[in-house]
Amino acid sequence: MVPSNDSPSHPLLFEQSRHGFIDVETINLPRRTASGEPVTDPTLEQKYLFDTQGWLLVPGLLQADEVDEMREYCRRLHHEPESLPEAQRSAIAGPLERLTDHPFIVGFMNEFLAHPDLTSQDCYGFRMESTSLCVRREGxxxxxxxxxxxxxxMPGDSHHYRCVPGKARSGLTxxxxxxxxxxHDGGGTLLINGSHKSPFLPPVYGRNSPLWSTYAxxxxxxxxxxxxxxxxxxxxxxxxxDRIAIFSRYNYVNSKWHKWQPHPDLLAAMPPKRQTLFRPVHVEGNLVEAI
Ligand SMILES: [Fe+2]
Structure with a gap:
């Protein structure tokens, strides 16, 4: 078989362990979440912003009543953890569990993180590898x-970013x-635009450097x-x-940075498709079949 390069309108990705290129239009990316909601793909503008800045803000994704329920769970988790069963003392438990594969998370990770050979309608092409609750008071x-x-x-670092014309991969995300x-400037995360691609160390000498960006x-x-x-x-x-925020990290199916796993009882109670977020970290045969 002679590989063909005559597909100028599509990015070219090599197949894994085979002699050819991937047809990026036919990757079997999941179109519904484990809860059955349709996946929300990032827009062209959102993809462009993430690629050029290294970060993307999506304002107001959650409904007010959802946020109220989640904040109350976070309050218990932070102030009264003993009021929850041990398996539920987690930032992916209770009403927070559905954030793990929120429709926009799945759409975004499909674009920037999914492994083309290890994704199907029943199995996510990426993993979730850590989560934590941040509650921060004034000062x-x-x-x-x-x-x-x-x-x-270097390969193996996890903190990497790769791109070819028309396609980008964000490692640990x-x-x-x-x-x-x-x-704005009230204590949200600080970021330096474009630093995910820069060959230079950023010349910032303090919090007040004009290179820092942030958001409201x-x-x-x-x-x-x-x-x-x-x-x-x-x-x-x-x-x-307070700042009340859930910090979660996602990674390639075959890469892991954090030493964290969900409580086994919490994992066992999840829908099968959501459980694939936490499957073992390897490539060979790591496509979970529907039960
Ligand atoms: Fe960090």
Missing amino acids: EGIYVPHNGSGLWR CAVWELNEVE CPAGSLLLFCEGTTHSTSTWQSAER
Whole structure:
């Protein structure tokens, strides 16, 4: 078989362990979440922004009543964890579980993270590999810039970013659900535009560097960023409300950075398709069949 290069309108990706190219139009990406909701694909503008900035804000994805229910769960989790069964003391438990494969998360990860050979209508092409609840009061949160230059990281680092014309792959990718309003420069995550691709170390010498970008958003918004983008915590400014945010990371099916697994009882109670987010970390045969 002679591989063909005559498909100029599509990006070219090599097949895994075979002699040919992938037809990117026929990858079997899931079109519904484990809850049966249709997947929301990122728009061309959202894809462009994520690729050029290294991060993307999607304001107001969640409904107000959903946010109320989730915030109340976070309050219990933070202040009264003993009021919950052990398996439920997690930022992916209760009403927070459906955030793991929210329709926009699936659409975004289909685009930027899914393995073409390890995805089907019953099996996600990516993994979820950590989660944590962040509750921050006024004055809390320490400036700690880290990461960057994801285009140039060595294989195995996880904090990398790769792109060819028409296609991009974000390695370790962070999803932050902001469950309270965030004011501009009020303590949301700080990010340096384009640093996920930069061959240079960013010349920032403090929190006040003009290179830092940040955002404002209503409660129920989603921030996505490549962990290969330089970013930092920022001090929370509001005395009226805490920062309440769920930080979750996603990665390739065959790569893992964090030492974390969901509680086995929590995992066992999830729908089978959602469980595929937490399957073993390897390639060969790692496509879960429908039960
Ligand atoms: Fe980080």
